[in-house]
Amino acid sequence: MKHYLWHRFIFWVLRYIAGPFIKLVFRYKCKRCKGPDVPSLIISNHNSDLDPAFVGMGFTRHAYFLTSEHALRNGFPSKLLKFVFSPIHIDKTKTDIGAIKEMKRRLKAGANVCLFAEGDRSFTGTTAPISLSTAKLVKSSGADLITFRIEGGYFTSPRWSKRMRKGKMTGGMVNTYTAGELKGMTHEQILGVIERDIYVDAYEGQKIRFIHYRGKNLAEHIETALYLCPGCGRIGTFRSVGDRFFCDCGIQGTYTETGYLEGESLPFSTLTDWGKWQKEKLREIVQNTGDGVICISEGQRLFKVRTTVDKTLVGEGSMQISREAFICAGMTFPLGTLTRITVVGQMTLLFATDNGDTFEVRSETPRSALLYREVFRILTGKE
Numbered sequence: 001m002k003h004y005l006w007h008r009f010i011f012w013v014l015r016y017i018a019g020p021f022i023k024l025v026f027r028y029k030c031k032r033c034k035g036p037d038v039p040s041l042i043i044s045n046h047n048s049d050l051d052p053a054f055v056g057m058g059f060t061r062h063a064y065f066l067t068s069e070h071a072l073r074n075g076f077p078s079k080l081l082k083f084v085f086s087p088i089h090i091d092k093t094k095t096d097i098g099a100i101k102e103m104k105r106r107l108k109a110g111a112n113v114c115l116f117a118e119g120d121r122s123f124t125g126t127t128a129p130i131s132l133s134t135a136k137l138v139k140s141s142g143a144d145l146i147t148f149r150i151e152g153g154y155f156t157s158p159r160w161s162k163r164m165r166k167g168k169m170t171g172g173m174v175n176t177y178t179a180g181e182l183k184g185m186t187h188e189q190i191l192g193v194i195e196r197d198i199y200v201d202a203y204e205g206q207k208i209r210f211i212h213y214r215g216k217n218l219a220e221h222i223e224t225a226l227y228l229c230p231g232c233g234r235i236g237t238f239r240s241v242g243d244r245f246f247c248d249c250g251i252q253g254t255y256t257e258t259g260y261l262e263g264e265s266l267p268f269s270t271l272t273d274w275g276k277w278q279k280e281k282l283r284e285i286v287q288n289t290g291d292g293v294i295c296i297s298e299g300q301r302l303f304k305v306r307t308t309v310d311k312t313l314v315g316e317g318s319m320q321i322s323r324e325a326f327i328c329a330g331m332t333f334p335l336g337t338l339t340r341i342t343v344v345g346q347m348t349l350l351f352a353t354d355n356g357d358t359f360e361v362r363s364e365t366p367r368s369a370l371l372y373r374e375v376f377r378i379l380t381g382k383e
Helices: 005-024 049-057 074-084 097-108 132-141 179-183 187-198 202-209 271-289 369-380
Strands: 028-030 040-044 063-069 089-091 113-115 144-151 169-177 239-241 242-244 252-255 293-307 311-324 325-328 331-334 338-344 348-353 358-363
Touching: 005 049, 040 132, 040 187, 049 063, 049 113, 049 169, 049 271, 049 358, 063 097, 089 242, 097 113, 097 242, 097 369, 132 187, 144 179, 144 187, 169 187, 179 239, 187 202, 202 239, 202 271, 242 358, 271 293, 271 369, 311 358, 348 369
Parallel strands: 028 169, 040 113, 040 144, 063 089, 063 113
Antiparallel strands: 144 169, 239 242, 242 252, 293 311, 293 358, 311 325, 325 331, 338 348, 348 358
């Protein structure tokens, strides 16, 4: 592979120079393992943007990582990322056959490859469901499988927050499965061991360890995850300031250093429980709304994505979704023409149409992209 020795050298330099700094800053403990001597596919859970570094520090052997093509549209930083690490970029709006082929090519060439099977970071603290296609990919790759689990990442870097917190993280290899063992397993069995090995429930672990994750403005932008008020039942009414969040109906709470929610009027103490409730309640709201607008957000910017490194602003204005269409910045997209809606980062919405176009919606003010993704999934039966 082109520049393989360069990538191995960079991996070695970062492991011994940047590694100790990262461990110190994030209080990250990781037992280093050699892993199999043959090319392996590493699968890990996903908590933060620095997960490739956390996984990489767990191995003595260099690995290539799959990354969203969205990460390659940030100008010079993206060019530097490609030059230094040569990640395998994958389009999150579709099944990217090119990325799958490239991953297999690098495995056959003798390199390790790591992917985060959830394909997304959790907003509420539990590992997301994994597609059966991941198990099919593992089996068809012909490589050994290594499972890796990171714990403490959700509280260190909540998906909904832009601020890191200082607490404690751990990471380590869970199991290894040889290509021969995988060959004798069904896709469902492979999926089962992956789900078991990398699953994390942040709050279940916190019940045991009760670690404090210290930082500033702990609740800032929590409304990007909590889109439904349990007090008044309205959508998108929460605001956050400092460590507090509140709705104008009077319900309010505090996000604490342990990750728990406190407030006399709050029916939930964890984001996990709140997330489960609001998802079920949203389904009920969508079913009872009829043909009207389900949710709306003002001040949105709509971009058309032309290549992995280029996008163009096509309009500004409100965004809304109904049973019939998704409307943004004056452009109407009938729901039947949208193939997928995904959330990138904290609150960027990425969607694709059946004619191959890809669009991105950004907002200067906090609003929940997760809300629009969930409404789309409910309306289209893609939950």
